[in-house]
Amino acid sequence: MIALFAAAIADLCGPAPAPVAPPDPADAARYVQVGDEARTAGDTRVAAVAYRDALARDPGNVAARDALAALCKAEAASPADDTDALLGAIARYRKGELDDARVAFAAIVARHGASEAGAHLFLGLIALAYHDGATAIRELELARRDPAYDAPARAVLPLAHRDGALSVVLLAEPELDTNPQLLPDTPPAGATTGPRQTDEDLLLAGTVTARPTREVFLRDTVTWRGQRTLAALDFFGENAQAGVELGSGADRLLLRGDFDYDLLAGAPYLLAGGGRAQVRHELGGAAVVASYALRRRDYQQPAEAGFTGWTHAGDAGAIFHITSSFDLDLRAAIARELTADLAFSDVAVGLTAAARARVGIGVRVAAFASGWYASYDGAEPDGELRRDGHGEAGGDVEVDLGDHVLATCGANVVGNTSTIEDFRYWKLVVRCGLAVAIGGP
Amino acid sequence: MRTAWIAIAVIGLCAPARADDDTTQRHLLAGVRAFKDARYEEALVELRIVQHAADAPADLAFYLGPTLVKLGRDREAIDVFVTSRAPRDALTEFYLGEAYYHAQLYRKARGVFAQLRAHGLGPVLDDAAARYVAAVDAVYQAPPADAVVDAYVALAREAAADPIFVGELYDEARLIEGLAPAHHRHAEIVAALAATWNAMGRARDAIEVLAGDGALSIEGDWQLARAYALVGDAAHARPLLEAIAARHGAHASDAAGMLAALPP
Numbered sequence: 001m002i003a004l005f006a007a008a009i010a011d012l013c014g015p016a017p018a019p020v021a022p023p024d025p026a027d028a029a030r031y032v033q034v035g036d037e038a039r040t041a042g043d044t045r046v047a048a049v050a051y052r053d054a055l056a057r058d059p060g061n062v063a064a065r066d067a068l069a070a071l072c073k074a075e076a077a078s079p080a081d082d083t084d085a086l087l088g089a090i091a092r093y094r095k096g097e098l099d100d101a102r103v104a105f106a107a108i109v110a111r112h113g114a115s116e117a118g119a120h121l122f123l124g125l126i127a128l129a130y131h132d133g134a135t136a137i138r139e140l141e142l143a144r145r146d147p148a149y150d151a152p153a154r155a156v157l158p159l160a161h162r163d164g165a166l167s168v169v170l171l172a173e174p175e176l177d178t179n180p181q182l183l184p185d186t187p188p189a190g191a192t193t194g195p196r197q198t199d200e201d202l203l204l205a206g207t208v209t210a211r212p213t214r215e216v217f218l219r220d221t222v223t224w225r226g227q228r229t230l231a232a233l234d235f236f237g238e239n240a241q242a243g244v245e246l247g248s249g250a251d252r253l254l255l256r257g258d259f260d261y262d263l264l265a266g267a268p269y270l271l272a273g274g275g276r277a278q279v280r281h282e283l284g285g286a287a288v289v290a291s292y293a294l295r296r297r298d299y300q301q302p303a304e305a306g307f308t309g310w311t312h313a314g315d316a317g318a319i320f321h322i323t324s325s326f327d328l329d330l331r332a333a334i335a336r337e338l339t340a341d342l343a344f345s346d347v348a349v350g351l352t353a354a355a356r357a358r359v360g361i362g363v364r365v366a367a368f369a370s371g372w373y374a375s376y377d378g379a380e381p382d383g384e385l386r387r388d389g390h391g392e393a394g395g396d397v398e399v400d401l402g403d404h405v406l407a408t409c410g411a412n413v414v415g416n417t418s419t420i421e422d423f424r425y426w427k428l429v430v431r432c433g434l435a436v437a438i439g440g441p
Numbered sequence: 442m443r444t445a446w447i448a449i450a451v452i453g454l455c456a457p458a459r460a461d462d463d464t465t466q467r468h469l470l471a472g473v474r475a476f477k478d479a480r481y482e483e484a485l486v487e488l489r490i491v492q493h494a495a496d497a498p499a500d501l502a503f504y505l506g507p508t509l510v511k512l513g514r515d516r517e518a519i520d521v522f523v524t525s526r527a528p529r530d531a532l533t534e535f536y537l538g539e540a541y542y543h544a545q546l547y548r549k550a551r552g553v554f555a556q557l558r559a560h561g562l563g564p565v566l567d568d569a570a571a572r573y574v575a576a577v578d579a580v581y582q583a584p585p586a587d588a589v590v591d592a593y594v595a596l597a598r599e600a601a602a603d604p605i606f607v608g609e610l611y612d613e614a615r616l617i618e619g620l621a622p623a624h625h626r627h628a629e630i631v632a633a634l635a636a637t638w639n640a641m642g643r644a645r646d647a648i649e650v651l652a653g654d655g656a657l658s659i660e661g662d663w664q665l666a667r668a669y670a671l672v673g674d675a676a677h678a679r680p681l682l683e684a685i686a687a688r689h690g691a692h693a694s695d696a697a698g699m700l701a702a703l704p705p
Contacts, residue, residue, distance in 0.1 A: 027464070030464075030468075030493070031486065031490065033490075033493065034486050034489040034490055034493070035486075037489070038489075045482055046482055046485055046486060046489075049482045049483055049485075049486050050486045050489075112596060112599070114513075114543070116545070117545065137586070137588070138586070138588040141585070141586035142588060142589060142592050144580055144589075145545055145547060145580065145589055145592070146545060146547075147547070147576035150576075150579060150580045
């Protein structure tokens with residue numbers, strides 16, 4: 001334990017102390033005794049102070065002089081204290097070197113020094129990043145012992161209770177939708193089928209995620225949206241994903257394949273499948289990120305058959321870690337849609353911005369805004385070439401009501417302007433709901 | 442000695458230290474002066490010299506403990522405070538509470554600060570004590586996780602070289618475990634705590650923890666019997682030792698031997 005106090009003694013290795021008059025060799029011997037005991041115990045600063053006190057009372061005290069000289073000679077080898085170790089480990093964590101950081105934090109914990117609770121907090125965050133909910137819970141509870149780390153640990157503890165090798169999320173969310181004709185994952189079919197009509201709906205969703213290993217995940221999401229009045233727009237969606245998340249040092253690679261099967265009013269609507277690759281490199285205060293996705297969409301109804309085809313999408317940008325609880329994600333994006341009907345094939349370029357923040361304990365906020373410009377390949381029947389400007393913005397608030405229950409509220413607004421009147425539209429969705437999330441083991 | 446502390450401090454600040462026949466008094470005074478000047482390492486050196494003196498004051502902990510706390514050497518400070526036989530006062534207790542808090546023995550710290558507040562403190566110390574109590578209460582609004590109890594037990598096992606601190610760690614584990622809705626390693630913890638305290642001559646503290654506890658293990662019964670025997674309470678020790686000896690299990694032979702040594 002005392003070795004923890006083997007702190008730097010450079011300030012005690014300067015010129016000899018001013019002598020105390022008259023000299024007192026007997027008293028100097030008492031200081032030397034204290035110095036020797038402290039030195040034996042590894043208590044170098046107190047030892048150095050004692051030897052200097054001895055020299056002040058007896059400048060000729062050889063034992064004190066030699067011992068102080070030996071301590072000062074060893075000064076260069078003085079180990080850093082736990083605070084430096086913690087800061088170093090945090091720097092590794094922020095650079096995304098999670099495995100190395102975990103080793104460093106574990107070493108701090110093993111020393112049981114003043115930085116132990118802080119190390120537990122970050123071990124919990126690393127376990128959370130690895131979706132090891134049980135370890136995350138244990139580490140965060142250990143961090144909470146220290147009141148200084150209670151608040152940050154409590155802020156993320158509910159997330160740990162919802163994560164693990166198997167996790168389930170169930171959501172029930174009433175919505176107000178000013179334009180439900182605009183279905184998920186489709187071109188603006190509603191814009192061509194009639195005027196928009198506001199309706200309420202109930203969104204029910206369930207997601208099951210299995211993580212057989214740290215890198216591999218399998219996820220299935222079932223969504224049902226029941227309209228209050230526009231029953232023809234009742235929507236059922238099934239999405240299955242399989243992917244791997246690989247990491248080495250500050251680099252992360254995500255590979256994911258997915259499959260969609262959707263029904264509209266009980267009739268087959270869309271079969272889709274594709275893959276996505278994303279690379280991410282942490283730099284410390286920011287991460288650079290880029291992704292590419294390829295997707296095939298096969299619409300099942302004749303009315304949407306013209307939209308069937310391939311979509312390529314890519315983006316690149318940076319995620320800025322403004323604070324430990326606030327990330328800002330800025331990206332430039334490009335997409336190429338190839339459809340059966342050339343009038344719907346386009347190239348789009350745009351920008352997206354997203355912000356994610358933890359606001360106090362148990363409250364998370366996410367917001368995004370995006371805009372792009374699309375140029376279409378084929379001319380409309382009247383010969384006019386279509387050019388669209390598109391903007392979207394939205395935000396969500398999550399409030400933890402318990403380890404496994406959270407309330408959500410959010411809103412999205414979408415606007416599209418086009419050289420073709422049929423494709424000018426806007427849409428507002430406002431929603432509030434409750435979710436139950438369970439993870440384990 | 443302690444009642445003169447304030448006077449020593451004041452005089453020490455005003456009068457130059459000078460060599461005289463009373464070496465211990467001179468070093469104590471130098472230590473107090475250094476402490477008041479926030480030169481805590483120098484204070485510690487002076488107080489160590491006092492500690493070695495044959496005429497070291499019985500209440501040296503009153504000076505040494507706070508100095509160690511100021512140096513961040515909380516475990517050593519706790520050792521000093523806990524083993525001191527001098528009666529404690531509010532200021533010493535406050536430093537003990539801070540040492541507990543800094544050593545991550547938060548429930549122990551809360552107990553000290555809450556008791557100090559109950560007995561009455563000056564406004565500045567009371568405000569500080571209230572903040573400590575509130576900080577710990579905020580942590581324990583929800584029942585503690587088993588992992589926290591496990592962590593303190595693990596720390597206690599690792600700290601075997603420092604038996605005084607081992608006792609404090611087990612006591613912290615006991616206090617935390619007591620907040621949980623269901624027992625978690627309760628019998629193991631109180632038995633280990635009592636074993637530590639019995640070995641340290643704190644048998645009365647062990648009795649206070651174990652007596653009336655309906656969830657004791659065989660080890661707990663044995664430690665309670667030992668504690669009664671150590672304080673000379675044969676009336677309570679005898680039936681426990683007889684029961685342990687009759688079980689022919691763990692400690693049966695030790696219990697029989699202790700029974701034989703009990704006064705009639």
